[in-house]
Amino acid sequence: MPRIDVLNALLGKGGFLDDHPHRGKYGVFVRSPYPHARILSIDASKAINEGALVLTGRDFMARTIGLTEREGAGLETLPLAVDKARYQGEPVALVIADDVYRAMDLAELVDIQYEPLKSVRNIDDALKNDSLVFEELGTNIVQSQVIEYGQMPNGPREIELSLYWSRSSGNPIETFAAITYPEGSGVTIISNIQGGRAIVTEIERSLGIPIKHIPVRHGGSFGSKFSLIRYLIILAYAAYKFKTPIKWIETRTEHLMASNSSGPERRFRIKAYFDGDGVVKGLDISIWEDAGASRGSGQAFKPLGILAGPYKIRNLRYNATVVATNKNPAGAFRGAGTPPHTWALERVMDAIADELGIDKAEVRRRNLIDSFPYEAPYAYYDSGNPRGLLELALSRNDIFSLMDESTGVGIAVSTDPSTPQGTEGIKLSIKNGKIIVGLGFGGEGQGNEHTAVKLVSQLLDVPMDWVTYEYLPSDESPEAFGPGGSRMAVFTAGAVLGAVEELKTRLYNKAANVLGGNITYEKGYFRSSDGKRISILELGNEEVTFTYTAEAKIGRFIAYPFACDIAVVRYEDGRFKPIKHVVYLDPGNVIDEELVKEQIIGGTAIGISLALYEAYRYDEDGNLLTLSLGDYGLPTVMDIPEIEVHIVPSPSPMTPMGVKDYW
Numbered sequence: 001m002p003r004i005d006v007l008n009a010l011l012g013k014g015g016f017l018d019d020h021p022h023r024g025k026y027g028v029f030v031r032s033p034y035p036h037a038r039i040l041s042i043d044a045s046k047a048i049n050e051g052a053l054v055l056t057g058r059d060f061m062a063r064t065i066g067l068t069e070r071e072g073a074g075l076e077t078l079p080l081a082v083d084k085a086r087y088q089g090e091p092v093a094l095v096i097a098d099d100v101y102r103a104m105d106l107a108e109l110v111d112i113q114y115e116p117l118k119s120v121r122n123i124d125d126a127l128k129n130d131s132l133v134f135e136e137l138g139t140n141i142v143q144s145q146v147i148e149y150g151q152m153p154n155g156p157r158e159i160e161l162s163l164y165w166s167r168s169s170g171n172p173i174e175t176f177a178a179i180t181y182p183e184g185s186g187v188t189i190i191s192n193i194q195g196g197r198a199i200v201t202e203i204e205r206s207l208g209i210p211i212k213h214i215p216v217r218h219g220g221s222f223g224s225k226f227s228l229i230r231y232l233i234i235l236a237y238a239a240y241k242f243k244t245p246i247k248w249i250e251t252r253t254e255h256l257m258a259s260n261s262s263g264p265e266r267r268f269r270i271k272a273y274f275d276g277d278g279v280v281k282g283l284d285i286s287i288w289e290d291a292g293a294s295r296g297s298g299q300a301f302k303p304l305g306i307l308a309g310p311y312k313i314r315n316l317r318y319n320a321t322v323v324a325t326n327k328n329p330a331g332a333f334r335g336a337g338t339p340p341h342t343w344a345l346e347r348v349m350d351a352i353a354d355e356l357g358i359d360k361a362e363v364r365r366r367n368l369i370d371s372f373p374y375e376a377p378y379a380y381y382d383s384g385n386p387r388g389l390l391e392l393a394l395s396r397n398d399i400f401s402l403m404d405e406s407t408g409v410g411i412a413v414s415t416d417p418s419t420p421q422g423t424e425g426i427k428l429s430i431k432n433g434k435i436i437v438g439l440g441f442g443g444e445g446q447g448n449e450h451t452a453v454k455l456v457s458q459l460l461d462v463p464m465d466w467v468t469y470e471y472l473p474s475d476e477s478p479e480a481f482g483p484g485g486s487r488m489a490v491f492t493a494g495a496v497l498g499a500v501e502e503l504k505t506r507l508y509n510k511a512a513n514v515l516g517g518n519i520t521y522e523k524g525y526f527r528s529s530d531g532k533r534i535s536i537l538e539l540g541n542e543e544v545t546f547t548y549t550a551e552a553k554i555g556r557f558i559a560y561p562f563a564c565d566i567a568v569v570r571y572e573d574g575r576f577k578p579i580k581h582v583v584y585l586d587p588g589n590v591i592d593e594e595l596v597k598e599q600i601i602g603g604t605a606i607g608i609s610l611a612l613y614e615a616y617r618y619d620e621d622g623n624l625l626t627l628s629l630g631d632y633g634l635p636t637v638m639d640i641p642e643i644e645v646h647i648v649p650s651p652s653p654m655t656p657m658g659v660k661d662y663w
Contacts, residue, residue: 003595004464005449015217017177017192017249024181024245025053027235028103030093030110031258032085035326035622036131038115039083042093046109053096054110055238057082061207075206076295079230085114086133086293087326088624089257091231094238096246119326119622123267123288126323133293133324142295143322147304149377150315153273153281159351160271165340167265167290167616170333171634173445174219175255176228180235181245186210187236192218194225197440197472197480199232206233209240213474215442222444223332223484227261253627261331262616264299265290266340272348273315278356278363282315283308283348289322294329297322299337305417305557306338307378309345310386311367314377326622334606336485338416346412361394364413373653379417380553381560382654386413389564389584389648399566399582407570407579414565416486417557418661424491425478425547426452428499430507433537435460437469437496440480447595448488452496454592459500462524466537478545486661489591490559493656494548502544510539550655559652559660562586565604568641578608578641585645588652588660597645605640613639 008014044054057080081092093110097103118131125131126140133140178191186209193199196213203211218225231248239246250259266289273282285307291297300320307316349367353360365387374381390413394400403409427438437452449469457464472480482488504521511519511526511534518529527533552558563586568579583600590596614633617625626632651658 003447003450004453005443005447009217016174016219017179017190017216020179020190020216022179022245022247024247025096025098026100026103027238027246027248028095028100028107029091029254030095030107030112031089031091032081032114033088034085034114034116035088035119036117036133037085038117039081039085039092040113040115043111044093046111047095047106050106050109051097052103052106053242053244055094055234055241056080057092060234060237075202075229075233079233087258087328089254089328090293091234091258094234096238096242096244120324121618121622122325123290123323126290126325133326134295140323140325141321142291142324143297143300143320145301145320147318148316150282152284152315152317155273156275157355158271158273159355160269161347161351163268163270163344163347165264165266165343167327168263168333168610168614169256169259169616169632170222170224170261170263170331171255171629172218172220172224175252176225176231176250176259177248178228178232178235179245179247180232180239182239182243183212184210186212187240188212188214189232189236190214190216191228191232192216192225192442193228193232194218194221194223194444195441195481195484197474197477197482199226199229200474202229203233203236207237207240211236215471218442218444220445221483222334223336224259224261226484227259227331230260252629256627256632257624258328259331260329261333262292262328263333264330264337264340266300268344270344270348272352274352276356278352278358278366280311280313280352280367283313284317286319287321289320290325290327291322292325292327292329294324297330299330299332302337302417303341305379305555306341306415308376309342310369310413310415310562311345312369312374313367316377332484334603335416339607342414342416361390361411364390364411368413375554379555379557381415382558382652383588383650384415384560384562384586385650386415386562386564389413389562389586392584392646392648393564393566393582396566396582399568399580402568402579406572407568410567410569412565413563415560415562418486418561419490419550419558419655420485420487420556421550421552421558422481422487422491423479423547423549424495425480425545426495426499427472427478427543427545428456428503429541429543430537430539431541435462435467437467438472438477439469439482440472440474440477441482442471444483446483446488446599447592448483448492450595451489451591452492455493455496456500459496460504460524460536461522462536466524478547489659489661490550490655491548493591493659494550495546497656498546498548499544502546503542506542506544507536507539514539553654559588559655561588561660576612578612580641580644581608582644583646584648586648586650588655589649589658590647591659593647596647600645601643604643608640609635
């Protein structure tokens with residue numbers, strides 16, 4: 001079924017931030033050229049004399065807010081540097097002028113004197129504490145936690161692995177963008193932030209003024225645009241202080257330097273205890289997470305929802321240490337910290353197989369969860385058949401026959417903690433001859449609007465062209481969070497089911513008044529016993545809201561999808577080249593199969609890119625070298641192989657319609 005949410009974007013009518021009319025000024029940030037430096041003075045007088053409005057950290061009045069559960073950049077530090085710059089590209093001042101090019105010129109007139117400091121370049125530097133990112137803490141360790149379940153065994157066999165997952169960037173197609181303008185006693189924000197309806201409350205708490213948010217189409221996010229909150233705080237305060245509308249669109253270089261949305265950078269030391277058959281008896285996992293110039297990172301702790309992944313391992317220890325360095329702070333990059341953990345578990349399985357001389361698939365088979373629901377010490381796995389997915393993968397003789405002296409075939413089995421507990425509301429209305437699904441978030445491109453419209457169409461049994469959608473401003477939306485943590489299939493289904501039932505009840509009462517009491521409903525029409533009928537679109541305007549709430553049985557997450565991947569990689573011309581990738585996926589019951597496949601293809605492409613191509617790179621002084629997509633190594637479509645996706649659902653008993661989540 002063609003997606004209804006992409007046509008306007010393809011026609012250049014997408015409703016992105018830059019499509020919105022703006023009559024006002026433009027903002028440009030003055031950023032630190034150093035990864036670590038004391039700010040000795042800021043002299044903006046020349047820029048001001050030439051007509052600029054300038055906001056610095058010392059002018060900025062905002063409250064810090066503690067870490068949240070969303071794994072993304074928060075407000076535990078002020079978003080404009082005051083006495084010290086802690087990463088290259090950190091904003092030090094905002095320069096505002098009548099057009100963006102004038103603002104760029106005036107920004108060059110702001111004279112900032114720095115005293116460069118020794119950079120904390122990596123985890124090793126951080127643990128030495130020779131140079132401190134946050135001197136007031138007295139250490140570069142900003143978070144630490146040890147979680148234990150069961151008891152570590154004494155053998156009979158053990159191996160130890162040291163692993164490293166490199167830092168990366170979210171790189172959405174559309175970079176961060178916002179328009180802020182004073183309105184009434186507060187500020188209205190138009191932006192492509194993720195979770196705008198929910199994040200408004202944080203901005204209000206920080207600035208102490210009323211905030212209204214109007215969502216637009218995001219142009220991609222997958223977690224990265226949660227971090228726009230730090231820029232929205234600055235832009236909203238500037239609009240409020242200077243009583244003028246301000247527009248800002250991030251450049252690609254700014255995003256790579258200072259998005260506050262880096263992916264996880266993690267070092268592992270893992271001890272695995274297992275028997276002679278390869279059955280794992282215990283995992284002792286220590287990680288060190290580089291959070292960049294931040295006082296914490298939830299990415300290090302989201303793996304607590306999948307500590308043993310798809311495996312029935314009950315003796316577990318997870319020792320996490322989060323350190324601050326002079327890098328772009330970490331955010332809620334896709335998966336928000338679980339992909340490195342899954343990769344590490346699969347490396348453990350391969351290492352055990354190599355140690356014992358057992359087939360790698362067989363080691364997995366002996367350890368996979370084989371009965372559902374499965375109550376792990378840390379989570380409740382609702383449904384699945386990972387062994388079945390593995391068997392389907394192993395049946396692909398056409399894939400394994402490609403193996404030769406230069407071509408390898410790898411397998412991986414995984415799960416992910418989807419559907420974090422929470423709420424999601426929608427507004428369902430009938431007006432102007434249309435059924436309208438009101439959503440409290442902007443579109444990221446994943447098809448959430450399409451899913452909502454399709455569900456309403458199916459549940460009301462009406463053609464899809466009777467139904468459309470709209471993005472609701474925060475002051476008109478019910479409680480909504482939108483995409484984040486792979487939650488939208490479950491929460492959309494729950495919210496739409498509830499709203500449709502309430503709408504049908506109201507429409508029934510209206511139709512009964514028109515047609516008489518003995519009526520039936522079919523395909524968008526109420527019919528009376530004497531043959532009269534009336535369309536639901538002819539019953540006048542109607543509006544209902546419904547908020548769906550779901551809670552986890554154990555821990556934080558409700559539903560668990562499973563997958564088995566097969567990767568074919570060939571070494572040729574001095575490099576590794578991906579040849580083909582196959583995914584067998586259990587996403588629970590599927591609302592739209594093609595949409596699911598699209599999301600899995602995109603996620604798989606990201607995984608291939610992280611493994612083979614993209615990464616942040618720094619010089620010996622901690623200066624960022626990857627300041628463009630060319631330097632960063634983002635692949636083109638020619639670098640990504642054919643990706644084949646097969647849907648093998650096991651319905652969840654914990655969710656509406658048996659769905660799980662996969663984006």
